[in-house]
Amino acid sequence: MFRNSIRQKIVGIAAGLIVLAVITSLLSMVMAGQVGHLLDELTNRYIPAYGHLARVNIRSLERSLAMRRMMMAKMQAPGEDGGYAAARKTFDEIEPAIKREANAARVLIDAIIADPSTPSDNAALGRLDDRIDNAVNDLLMRLNAENKTLLEQLDAQEFAAAKATTLRADVLRDDFSNKIEGIRGDMLAQVASAAAKVMSAQQRAIIISGFVTAIAAILGFVFAMLVGSGITRPVMRLLEGTREVEAGRLDGTIAITTQDEIGQLSAAFNRMIETLRHNQRIRETFGRYINPRIAEGLLEQPAIAATEGQRRIMTVMFCDMKGFTSLSEGVTPRGLVKIMNLYLSTMSAPVHAHRGIIDKYIGDAIMAYWGAPFVEEAEQTHLAALAAIDMVGQVNQLRKDLPELLGVRAIPADCDIRIGIATGEALVGSIGSEFMMSYTVLGDTVNLASRLEGANKFYGSRSLISEATAAACAATIELREIDRLVVVGQTQPVAVFEIIGKKDELSPAQTELRQHYADGLAAYRERRWDDAELAFAAALAAVPNDGPSATLKARVVNFRQNPPAADWDGAWHLESK
Template sequence: MRLNIAHKIFGIAVVILVLMICVAVLSGRLTARISAELNNIAYKQLPLSNEIGELNVRILEQGLLIQRLFALPGDPADSLDRIKELGAEIDHDFKENFELFEREEQSANPPPGIFELHKALKRVEGEYRKLQRDGLELVRLHANKDSERFHALLVDFNQEQNAVDQEVAALREYMEKIAEDAVKRSDRDERFLLYFNSGLTGLAVILGIGFSSLVTYILVRNVRILVRAAEAVEEGNLDTEVPPLSRDEIGRLGLSFNDMVDGLRLKERIKDMFGKYMDPRIVSRLLENPEFARMGGTRQEMTVMFIDLKGYTTLSENLEPPELLDVINLFLSSMTQAVSNRNGVINDFLGDAVMAFWGPPFTKPDEHAALACDAARDAILQFQSFRDQVREKLGARADHLDLDMRIGISTGEMIAGNIGSLASKKYSVIGDPVNLGARLEGANKVYGTRIMASNRTRELALDRFKGRELDLIKVKGKSAPTRVYELFEPDLLRPDLSHALAAYRRQDWTGANAAFEQVLAQDPDDPVAQVFLFRTAQLQAKPPEADWDGVWELQEK
């Protein structure tokens, strides 16, 4: 039988209530019995005892009057009248007492000893009738002066008087015994009632405390088990399972808890499995909010990054397919770690390239550009570790591999949302800033740089942007020029190009050459200065239009 908590608490209350009802019922019955005993003593035995006493007094008075009639001289008329009057009263008392006995004998619950008392009273009456008869005979003999018969009957009269006294004394003694027994029974019942009430009340207290303690212990124990299990789940232990606790609400709560943990384990497996195909945060949002899977998107400012592995062709020519895949996967894993460590979302793997983005709802609205720049520098560090791993994996064959990487970062308003068909879709970003990011990654080849960022990226990440202006370019597919910047790698500083670029844009080729030569004097390995020296030589040989705005148009994607 399944009992819930309410049933258990109600059961304890019912047990205590039943015990209290038993106490009340037995107490009422014993009290009624004690009351009946006391009422019998007070309203029946004591009045009856008084009646017997008065009857005895009248009998004695009648006997004394008869004795005085014989012993004292005087007018016997008054004594005879009193004797007759007493006789009438005695007869009346006997009649009333017998009627009382008969009523009590015919009642539903006759008092104890009523029948014996009735018999004893009849014996008293019988002795009295003899005494009365002989007394009247003595009066007649005395009046007739029959001395001989008088004295003979007087002896019998005295004996009969003693017999009446003895019968009355025995009757009163028996009545006193009945009253004493009734008092003893009342006292016994009263003591029993006290002990029974105390015992049953104590039992109710013990059972109440015992049952309550047991139920409380079970409830608290089960709740603590649930609390410990919830804390374990909160700490990430999804193997937690609550054993069967009970068949009440706590037990059902335990089953629900296990179902919840099963659901969490399922979600975690789904996240773990699909997180290998898309960003785990996207999987989490899909699991937590199915509305997130609806087609459509929102326009918002975000930052996108493209990372490409340089030297893929050489790799594919020198490595077997399994080795090539191992190296590519190692590169992609390194880049993924750099992006994920800075809260970026991997949007896609494009062969040997990575596309990632930052922005709401995965980052705060004002930190996506700075996070992308930090991730780019982390990617450079990860790439150095990647090259060491490739050397360890391939040995001497790695010496012939020209491995490097390029990164393009672009910030601007783009559309973020679910893109695809009803059969297949993914959460992605589209827009001009996305295309620009891909172009900037490729533009690194022109300038010999590793990380190139758009002007808007620099503006938003200014406090954490360590770099320099590169050029004002027009990428393929865009009509508006874009000011681009080089983001320095970790532990790398390059000379500033602002003065050289200013001379370059004024078409001051001599001044520009001198400025770029000065940059090379500071950093002979600066690839950008070398690119501009070559370009200024070309422009000096074939000058542009007079209204040239300094924008360099890239023909390559």
């Protein structure tokens, strides 16, 4: 049965339920017919027979009353024969009526006895028939004889004899009435018995109909459950498997227990899961070489690979490892791979956490960017600055993990990081050739970010950002202006800022450092060398190892001895990357 199609199963369920309903209906019709037949006999035979017997009794009383009217009429004064004639006419008409009623009752009783399709007390009904026959043929005949004598006596005006005959006739009439009354009582008992049988048959029909209906319902329910479970169980397993896939769990498969459409669907579902597992392995592998969000977009929308570049406002970050060359010279190739993996994993985590896209790894350098379609333009600089803060915060832990990773007490060089961030218009999109494509960013903003990362070497700083970046994130990030630079490849000076920390989270020393540095920078640009030197010295007193303060103080000393040109605008030209 479970090898059939779902359509055949449903049709089978419907056909079974229809058959059960038809059987129940036929049984109900048969039992209702039996009850109807009994009720028909009760209403068309028993009750009419009882009615005929009741009318026989009434007719007997009417005949006795007519006889008395005749006597009264005869005893009246001569000439009053009109009343006698009317009473005589009534008297003569009643006798045939009594016989007709009695015969009609007997006919109905005989019909009940002769019908074998209904239960009845045939013996009691036969006795009733005999009693009716005796009453009509015996008592009625004797009564008629007395009545005939009475009529003759009345015609002869023999009233004394007529009175005696009347007494005898009354005795016979009472005897006839009593017999008819007894017959009628027994007939009433038969009517009640027939009515009780009708009611019993009706109750039996109701009980049987209810029982058969219950059996049909139970059988139909069991049949539907057996067939339905063969459909619903595979569907529930398929639903559970779908929920597992929706939750990202692709480990299981669905057991195939039927060969219908659901079984075929389950087999197709298992093949789909296997394909999804294969695609997930591809996605996971692919995501190790390309940012997962870009990889997912390429897998779900292959047309993105052919998208032409667009110019958008982007924030680009470059991060490099300070002292990498010295560090790499003192370790084995395997150890160097461990260092690089640890360093890149540690520094990439904040970028991922703040929704940045890692574009590529260039040796020990990390290139990342923020912007559409991955983040909103208004939040890209804030996210990039937060990522830079977290990356700087990971340096101390990295210094602790590297010796343990290499199995040495201390690393050969003091490792640190340098970060450069720039915001501006850049070309974004899939760029490459027919052999290889890369979803990346290009333009002056990218070059500026790279140059700012390198500028950290000259200032002894960790994270330098462009003026556009600083203006966009100033509401949430604590900054200080470092200098005005003309980086390699550009001719116009740009203001450069350093990320100090998150808004309202500076220590008193950092706050003092920023103020003294700002005073020294203002004096430096106004060529007030003494004031500038004092201010930078105060900044170093607040934070002794501050690289920008040391750099600018040394530059002030040099300018005191070798003043800049008269047209100097306060900008510093970097001669190397």
